Amino acid sequence: xQISISEINEIINREAAGDGSLIGALEExxxxxxxxxPEALILASERLGVPLSQAYSVATFYNVFSLxxxxxxxLTVCMGTACHVRGSPQVLDRLETKLGxxxxxxxxxxxxxxxxINCLGACALGPIIVSDGEYSGQMSTRKxxxxxxxxxxxxxxx
Amino acid sequence: xxxxxxALEFESWRAxxxxxxxxxxxxxxxxxxxxxxxxxxQKVLASxxxxxxxxxxxxxxxxxxxxxxxxxxxxPLLTIYPQRISYQRLAPADVPEIVQQTLxxxxxxxxxxxxxxQTGEHIRREPDxxxxxxxxxxxxxxxxxxxxxxxxxxxxxxxxxxxxxALLTMTPEAVIDEVRASGLRGRGGAxxxxxxxxxxxxxxxxxxxxxYIICNADEGDPGAFMDRSVVEGNPHAVIEGMIIGAxxxxxxxGFVYIRxxxxxxxxxxxxxxxxxxxxxxxxSDILGSGFExxxxxxxxxxxFVCGEETALMASIEGRIGEPRPRPPYPAGSGLWGKPTNINxxxxxxxxxxxxxxxxxxxxxxxxxxxxxxxxxxxxxxxNNTGLVEVPxxxxxxxxxxxxxxxxxxxxxxxxAQIGGPSGGCIPAxxxxxxxxxxxxxxLGAIMGSGGLVVADEDNCMVDFARYxxxxxxxxxxxxxxxxxxxxxxxLATLERICAGEGQSxxxxxxxxxxxxxxxNSLCGLGQTAPNPVLSTLRYFRDEYEAHILDRRCPAKVxxxxxxxSIIPEECNGCMVCLRNCTSNAxxxxxxxxxxxxxxxxxxxxxxxxxxxxxxxxxx
Numbered sequence: 075x076q077i078s079i080s081e082i083n084e085i086i087n088r089e090a091a092g093d094g095s096l097i098g099a100l101e102e103x104x105x106x107x108x109x110x111x112p113e114a115l116i117l118a119s120e121r122l123g124v125p126l127s128q129a130y131s132v133a134t135f136y137n138v139f140s141l142x143x144x145x146x147x148x149l150t151v152c153m154g155t156a157c158h159v160r161g162s163p164q165v166l167d168r169l170e171t172k173l174g175x176x177x178x179x180x181x182x183x184x185x186x187x188x189x190x191i192n193c194l195g196a197c198a199l200g201p202i203i204v205s206d207g208e209y210s211g212q213m214s215t216r217k218x219x220x221x222x223x224x225x226x227x228x229x230x231x232x
Numbered sequence: 233x234x235x236x237x238x239a240l241e242f243e244s245w246r247a248x249x250x251x252x253x254x255x256x257x258x259x260x261x262x263x264x265x266x267x268x269x270x271x272x273x274q275k276v277l278a279s280x281x282x283x284x285x286x287x288x289x290x291x292x293x294x295x296x297x298x299x300x301x302x303x304x305x306x307x308p309l310l311t312i313y314p315q316r317i318s319y320q321r322l323a324p325a326d327v328p329e330i331v332q333q334t335l336x337x338x339x340x341x342x343x344x345x346x347x348x349x350q351t352g353e354h355i356r357r358e359p360d361x362x363x364x365x366x367x368x369x370x371x372x373x374x375x376x377x378x379x380x381x382x383x384x385x386x387x388x389x390x391x392x393x394x395x396x397x398a399l400l401t402m403t404p405e406a407v408i409d410e411v412r413a414s415g416l417r418g419r420g421g422a423x424x425x426x427x428x429x430x431x432x433x434x435x436x437x438x439x440x441x442x443x444y445i446i447c448n449a450d451e452g453d454p455g456a457f458m459d460r461s462v463v464e465g466n467p468h469a470v471i472e473g474m475i476i477g478a479x480x481x482x483x484x485x486g487f488v489y490i491r492x493x494x495x496x497x498x499x500x501x502x503x504x505x506x507x508x509x510x511x512x513x514x515x516s517d518i519l520g521s522g523f524e525x526x527x528x529x530x531x532x533x534x535x536f537v538c539g540e541e542t543a544l545m546a547s548i549e550g551r552i553g554e555p556r557p558r559p560p561y562p563a564g565s566g567l568w569g570k571p572t573n574i575n576x577x578x579x580x581x582x583x584x585x586x587x588x589x590x591x592x593x594x595x596x597x598x599x600x601x602x603x604x605x606x607x608x609x610x611x612x613x614x615n616n617t618g619l620v621e622v623p624x625x626x627x628x629x630x631x632x633x634x635x636x637x638x639x640x641x642x643x644x645x646x647x648a649q650i651g652g653p654s655g656g657c658i659p660a661x662x663x664x665x666x667x668x669x670x671x672x673x674x675l676g677a678i679m680g681s682g683g684l685v686v687a688d689e690d691n692c693m694v695d696f697a698r699y700x701x702x703x704x705x706x707x708x709x710x711x712x713x714x715x716x717x718x719x720x721x722x723l724a725t726l727e728r729i730c731a732g733e734g735q736s737x738x739x740x741x742x743x744x745x746x747x748x749x750x751x752n753s754l755c756g757l758g759q760t761a762p763n764p765v766l767s768t769l770r771y772f773r774d775e776y777e778a779h780i781l782d783r784r785c786p787a788k789v790x791x792x793x794x795x796x797s798i799i800p801e802e803c804n805g806c807m808v809c810l811r812n813c814t815s816n817a818x819x820x821x822x823x824x825x826x827x828x829x830x831x832x833x834x835x836x837x838x839x840x841x842x843x844x845x846x847x848x849x850x851x
Binding site for chain 2: 093095096097098100101124128131132135136137138139153154155156158159160164167168171191192193194195196197198199200202209211214215216219
């Protein structure tokens with residue numbers, strides 16, 4: 075994803091004028107670009123008057139932040155307890171095999187990022203996968219195959 | 233609207249809204265909470281609005297999206313008022329039929345009703361569903377009734393009346409006395425008396441000149457989602473509780489620290505704060521009382537440890553979420569060094585109920601030491617997954633079997649894990665113990681935030697303990713050695729046991745290390761992290777021993793201890809497992825019995841999942 079310095083500045087300035095929260099600013103940048111480019115940390119630390127070391131520690135401490143760009147599509151497997159007892163480890167395993175990457179990684183063609191999340195709190199639907207914001211519940215290895223196939227097909231046609 | 237200036241103005245607004253609220257008017261309420269949304273409720277809602285709009289109905293019918301009523305298992309849920317007909321597991325395709333048959337002709341569509349699994353009987357009305365019948369809904373009372381995006385709905389049902397009462401007719405001390413008399417204990421899990429905590433904070437605020445209050449909505453326990461549902465479905469109750477608390481403690485600024493993983497709750501909360509500001513419940517000179525209070529939202533960034541109060545405050549201050557030693561407690565020195573009171577979502581939401589209806593009535597529910605109701609999210613191997621609110625003191629058996637509908641597929645109940653990664657499990661022999669703070673603690677579990685995960689005979693308790701230890705090990709912030717190294721050492725041992733490489737002495741090591749981590753860790757995360765291991769060791773030591781001594785996983789879960797094979801009599805050579813096996817461990821040709829090469833097999837279980845003839849054997 076192309077980053078825009080002016081957009082980053084805009085977000086930081088808005089935060090500086092409001093609560094002045096470093097985490098708040100980084101959260102917004104993360105949401106917009108799906109990762110924190112190095113420029114964002116530098117600009118945020120300068121504008122908000124926080125040492126760069128603190129910005130970096132925050133960016134690496136919290137799970138929502140990523141310093142690496144993510145793929146075009148994001149697949150997130152819920153690893154909450156309810157999902158676990160209903161078989162999320164097998165679901166994750168299958169996704170890792172199908173995509174050829176481990177959780178937390180992005181495919182070399184930058185199409186897919188595979189992630190895990192601690193709990194989405196939609197426990198009736200476990201195991202759950204969120205693909206590009208869309209929830210798919212009661213997943214099985216078979217349903218994983220179908221999901222990956224349809225995403226790859228859509229990508230090939232695009 | 234312009235901010236309300238007095239009790240009189242509030243009363244006339246409230247009276248108008250209350251008289252316009254009419255439960256006898258036809259209305260369709262659809263759950264628009266996260267659980268039902270994940271099941272497609274928004275499509276149902278959109279289609280319903282469209283169909284109702286174009287249908288030729290005798291009386292206009294309102295369509296409302298509500299917060300979560302709790303019965304997630306059967307979502308998307310819909311209730312038709314005034315009869316309160318409950319339809320479940322809906323798809324957009326069902327909508328035209330609902331509009332034509334039920335809304336227009338008053339006929340019931342039986343296939344959309346809940347079917348009692350025991351009797352096979354269809355149940356028409358929402359209040360008659362076994363899931364709801366035995367609940368005592370106080371905090372969740374409005375969930376499923378009001379539109380959480382409309383302050384008017386909340387006020388029509390009596391919302392903000394308690395605030396008016398507190399601000400304009402009670403002294404701050406009287407408010408604290410009332411909360412203390414209610415016996416309310418912190419619903420975040422530790423169970424400290426809320427009234428006492430408030431009193432301590434008030435005294436310190438008086439001395440320091442200012443302070444803060446915080447709502448802890450950083451609900452990180454996997455398998456717990458009650459805080460989300462309360463904030464999502466009835467955000468004004470939390471806000472009202474916080475304003476009352478701020479008044480009682482003499483504080484003028486507050487924060488809600490909420491998980492970023494809960495986007496809908498964040499949206500509804502922010503919207504509700506804007507509405508409360510516009511109505512004059514937040515800001516300066518609230519309702520003409522001269523009291524001032526402002527409320528801010530801070531998003532958690534995905535760190536479980538931030539649910540711990542000192543880590544949470546560090547995070548609000550913009551730093552990494554590392555806890556610090558207590559004392560000083562937040563009530564003495566909290567956010568930015570000022571006296572601070574932190575309560576959980578459910579504690580705050582209980583405050584308007586206590587002030588509005590009186591402490592005596594609130595304390596009338598529950599046990600002598602645990603008053604009021606508790607909300608549990610009942611998940612895992614249970615028929616009725618969902619959110620339930622029950623009086624303190626109810627038995628686990630009632631909760632799991634009567635309300636929760638028991639275990640699916642005729643499997644046997646094995647354990648209930650209460651309190652998430654900080655809690656412990658309770659086996660079948662203690663199913664009749666009453667649920668209150670003391671009983672659960674004596675059994676090695678904790679009340680915690682109310683997450684309750686049911687495990688059945690197919691779940692391995694060693695794997696369960698390993699799961700929680702993996703979680704706490706990853707979420708350990710790393711600041712103190714006992715937690716950073718201790719959880720790692722315990723996890724490594726559990727992983728070895730699950731991989732079939734357990735050694736004699738492992739159990740003793742886990743007990744010893746667990747004790748160290750509990751006693752020496754800096755914060756609640758580490759102090760409770762060994763609980764899942766220690767409680768499974770207490771009740772299921774035989775399973776650990778089977779893994780270590782017999783190299784056997786009784787529940788057939790741990791991969792290092794199981795093998796997959798094909799039952800020749802059942803296999804018809806359809807090649808499905810062979811095609812699906814990613815490690816080329818299955819061999820055979822069309823129409824012939826297949827075999828699995830144990831050396832190549834990774835025990836992923838795909839073959840068993842895809843086999844239509846139950847020909848794959850795990851042992």
